[in-house]
Amino acid sequence: xxxxxxxxxxxxxxxxxxxxxxxxxxxxxxxxxxxxxxxxxxxxxxxxxxxxxxxxxxxxxxxxxxxxxxxxxxxxxxxxxxxx
Numbered sequence: 001x002x003x004x005x006x007x008x009x010x011x012x013x014x015x016x017x018x019x020x021x022x023x024x025x026x027x028x029x030x031x032x033x034x035x036x037x038x039x040x041x042x043x044x045x046x047x048x049x050x051x052x053x054x055x056x057x058x059x060x061x062x063x064x065x066x067x068x069x070x071x072x073x074x075x076x077x078x079x080x081x082x083x084x
Contacts, residue, residue, distance in 0.1 A: 022051035
């Protein structure tokens with residue numbers, strides 16, 4: 001299944017801005033990040049983080065997990081482009 005199909009499925013199944021959809025986006029971000037698909041991962045991380053901020057606020061452990069993944073992704077992009 002392609003990423004676009006998975007995203008359509010997530011939207012259909014979880015129907016809106018729910019904890020389940022935030023978890024699905026975070027999990028997809030994690031998987032794409034660890035498969036070195038950094039551009040795809042960024043979109044998913046941003047969506048997961050936005051949902052978790054909306055649902056839980058900035059200091060909730062789930063929000064912090066998404067923030068950590070976002071930082072890891074940013075660090076990898078900078079290193080892969082020779083920046084520090």
